[in-house]
Amino acid sequence: MQLSAFMRNNFFTEIMATITYIEAISKGLWEEMERDSSVFLIGEDIGVFGGAFKVTKGFLKHFGEERVIDTVLAETAIIGAATGAAVVGMRPVAEIQFSDFVTTAFSQLVNNTASIHYRWHLSCPMVVRLPSGAGIHGGPFHSRNPEAWFFHQPGFKIVAPSTPYDAKGLIKAAIRDNNPVLYFEHKRLYRHIKGEVPETEYLIEIGKGDIKREGNDISVITYGSMVHMALEAAEVLRSEHGVSVEVVDLRSLMPLDTELIFSSVRKTGKVLVAHEDNITGGIGGEISALISQHCFEYLDAPIQRLGSLDTPTPYSPPLEEFFLPNTKKVVAALIELAKY
Amino acid sequence: MAKDQKRKNNLLTDEQYLQLYYFMKLTREYEESILKLYRQGKIVGGAYTGNGNEATAVGSVFALEKHDYLFPMHRDMGSHLVKGQSLRNLMLQHLGRGNSLSKGRDGTGHYADPLLRIYGNISHLGAMIPMAAGTALASKLRKEKSVSLTFIGDGGSNVGDVHESLAMASVMKLPLILIIENNQFAYSTPVQKQKAMEKYSDRAQGYGIPGFTIDGTDIDAVYSTCKEAVDRARRGEGPTLIESVTMRMHGHSAHDGAEYVPKQLLEEWKKKDPVERIEKKLLSENILSHTQKEEIGKKVMAELEDAIQFAIESPYPPAEDAALGVYAE
Numbered sequence: 021m022q023l024s025a026f027m028r029n030n031f032f033t034e035i036m037a038t039i040t041y042i043e044a045i046s047k048g049l050w051e052e053m054e055r056d057s058s059v060f061l062i063g064e065d066i067g068v069f070g071g072a073f074k075v076t077k078g079f080l081k082h083f084g085e086e087r088v089i090d091t092v093l094a095e096t097a098i099i100g101a102a103t104g105a106a107v108v109g110m111r112p113v114a115e116i117q118f119s120d121f122v123t124t125a126f127s128q129l130v131n132n133t134a135s136i137h138y139r140w141h142l143s144c145p146m147v148v149r150l151p152s153g154a155g156i157h158g159g160p161f162h163s164r165n166p167e168a169w170f171f172h173q174p175g176f177k178i179v180a181p182s183t184p185y186d187a188k189g190l191i192k193a194a195i196r197d198n199n200p201v202l203y204f205e206h207k208r209l210y211r212h213i214k215g216e217v218p219e220t221e222y223l224i225e226i227g228k229g230d231i232k233r234e235g236n237d238i239s240v241i242t243y244g245s246m247v248h249m250a251l252e253a254a255e256v257l258r259s260e261h262g263v264s265v266e267v268v269d270l271r272s273l274m275p276l277d278t279e280l281i282f283s284s285v286r287k288t289g290k291v292l293v294a295h296e297d298n299i300t301g302g303i304g305g306e307i308s309a310l311i312s313q314h315c316f317e318y319l320d321a322p323i324q325r326l327g328s329l330d331t332p333t334p335y336s337p338p339l340e341e342f343f344l345p346n347t348k349k350v351v352a353a354l355i356e357l358a359k360y
Numbered sequence: 361m362a363k364d365q366k367r368k369n370n371l372l373t374d375e376q377y378l379q380l381y382y383f384m385k386l387t388r389e390y391e392e393s394i395l396k397l398y399r400q401g402k403i404v405g406g407a408y409t410g411n412g413n414e415a416t417a418v419g420s421v422f423a424l425e426k427h428d429y430l431f432p433m434h435r436d437m438g439s440h441l442v443k444g445q446s447l448r449n450l451m452l453q454h455l456g457r458g459n460s461l462s463k464g465r466d467g468t469g470h471y472a473d474p475l476l477r478i479y480g481n482i483s484h485l486g487a488m489i490p491m492a493a494g495t496a497l498a499s500k501l502r503k504e505k506s507v508s509l510t511f512i513g514d515g516g517s518n519v520g521d522v523h524e525s526l527a528m529a530s531v532m533k534l535p536l537i538l539i540i541e542n543n544q545f546a547y548s549t550p551v552q553k554q555k556a557m558e559k560y561s562d563r564a565q566g567y568g569i570p571g572f573t574i575d576g577t578d579i580d581a582v583y584s585t586c587k588e589a590v591d592r593a594r595r596g597e598g599p600t601l602i603e604s605v606t607m608r609m610h611g612h613s614a615h616d617g618a619e620y621v622p623k624q625l626l627e628e629w630k631k632k633d634p635v636e637r638i639e640k641k642l643l644s645e646n647i648l649s650h651t652q653k654e655e656i657g658k659k660v661m662a663e664l665e666d667a668i669q670f671a672i673e674s675p676y677p678p679a680e681d682a683a684l685g686v687y688a689e
């Protein structure tokens with residue numbers, strides 16, 4: 021249960037502000053920078069310009085050039101420098117302008133960053149912010165959801181919030197974590213999604229999912245942008261088909277909240293695993309395997325998966341629409357599951 | 361005097377200068393029309409222009425032969441045109457149509473046209489230079505005498521791929537020409553924050569290859585330097601690094617107001633507008649008459665009109681095509 025719901029149920033009057041997803045990320049970063057002087061930001065166009073998406077607008081003026089660092093255009097250097105600084109006790113937050121460009125720093129991340137604690141017994145407390153996702157006509161190189169590559173590489177914690185509340189709580193937790201945390205923020209959610217966020221401080225534990233809608237008949241296990249499609253689809257299933265759908269928002273991809281996943285599946289007996297990333301080799305495959313291994317006797321239907329096509333992200337609007345999952349596709353998959 | 365003769369003190373014939381002028385004008389107007397289409401909501405992704413870069417994009421490729429390889433970047437629309445690409449094909453790309461060279465799978469200059477030996481960029485800066493070295497390598501292995509020409513920005517020049525490919529190309533003496541388009545900014549970041557040395561061409565020394573810094577708004581400087589580099593590459597003497605100094609006269613892309621660019625800088629560079637420069641030169645040397653100037657202007661607009669009309673009337677690809685084509689037969 022979310023803190024906000026907890027507060028309401030317990031008759032506390034918590035002061036809440038309604039903010040956008042992008043504002044939530046900014047606020048979280050700001051608070052952590054105020055709190056801990058070892059936190060600094062490093063990336064391309066993040067200072068004077070405030071970032072390509074304006075997440076760090078106003079930060080340079082307040083925190084100064086030494087903590088809001090505009091770098092040369094070189095992702096390997098950004099990630100490598102963040103890793104080096106983290107190893108000696110700083111808490112860098114690196115921004116990759118579009119998550120697509122993290123590939124340029126792939127070697128640093130998967131070879132150096134991810135394995136430092138295992139090899140050196142040193143912590144590497146850094147965050148990499150990765151604006152990701154399609155649906156903005158960005159074509160093959162501005163639309164990626166590259167989380168699965170890093171999911172496969174032991175050593176990272178990975179989060180992918182879907183709401184302002186989660187976005188803020190998770191960026192703060194990510195900064196305080198003693199491991200490299202990859203923070204996937206969905207570009208399409210930035211200004212489209214608003215939500216209530218408490219004025220007082222809170223953190224969200226990495227590794228804990230959240231039930232975004234309770235239901236009894238089918239579980240949708242998902243994260244990021246698809247949480248919103250799942251919620252819309254759940255409403256369609258209720259009103260038009262009388263089917264009760266539970267929406268499990270993973271929030272953290274590494275570690276996965278297997279307890280929450282399993283308890284939901286044991287309750288409903290039917291599962292749709294959905295993500296915007298393409299299906300083959302996606303995180304949904306691992307989740308499906310875990311469910312079939314641990315909840316086999318509870319399942320009333322084969323586990324279903326939904327994701328993008330196994331192709332690069334196409335540019336032309338009809339192609340991109342066909343390529344991506346959407347609410348209609350979630351509804352169709354849920355109707356199929358309901359038939360079992 | 362005959363059009364196919366060079367005047368004293370001129371590098372090229374009158375006819376050639378008129379061609380250069382036409383291509384630069386066409387590039388300018390093409391990109392203006394892209395901006396217009398963007399504002400009308402007809403371009404679905406971003407819209408980039410190379411305003412200020414026309415002499416570099418056009419003059420460099422003018423030094424190439426048909427069988428040479430071209431790897432353009434996002435501000436080099438003119439290079440596509442000089443290499444023989446049709447306006448219709450470019451417009452189809454920009455509008456994501458099904459009959460575009462990428463079949464709608466990617467936009468802008470992101471396509472390949474093997475017949476024209478044009479290989480469009482991916483967005484990842486620096487990523488095309490190793491490939492350009494690869495076509496140069498193939499040319500060398502097959503004794504084709506084709507050279508490869510590519511570009512990178514002042515910002516993109518810092519990506520590791522650039523160093524790796526220059527290291528390889530210089531050691532292997534590959535026929536590669538790399539133009540660093542120093543247009544003073546990389547998105548919002550001024551060039552002073554991208555380099556600590558004086559000139560980008562200073563980097564050539566580190567590879568033991570020739571490096572030049574030129575005024576990238578001066579068509580003669582661009583053409584002659586590139587021609588020398590191309591000839592050198594063709595002779596088997598290896599790569600050349602050319603820094604072309606220009607100004608990005610527009611925002612990073614159509615959505616960017618570029619408030620971070622000092623007005624004064626724009627005003628200074630406005631005086632060196634490459635299209636105006638060549639126009640002035642040709643008019644003052646009587647290579648171009650005022651009537652011709654108008655005719656070329658009209659021709660350019662008519663050709664653009666045709667391409668826009670053709671592209672807008674062309675259909676999007678069928679949605680299901682998205683699933684096809686990942687693998688070759």
Ligand SMILES: Cc1ncc(C[n+]2csc(CCOP(=O)(O)OP(=O)(O)O)c2C)c(N)n1
Pocket residue numbers: 064093095117121124435483484485512513514515516517519541543545546547608
């Ligand atoms: C590897 C990589 N990192 C980041 C980006 C995002 N990006 C696109 S263009 C750009 C600025 C490029 O500046 P420059 O190389 O000087 O070329 P210009 O646009 O000025 O011609 C940035 C940061 C990218 N495309 N590729």
Ligand SMILES: [Mg+2]
Pocket residue numbers: 513514515541542543544545546547608
């Ligand atoms: Mg530049």
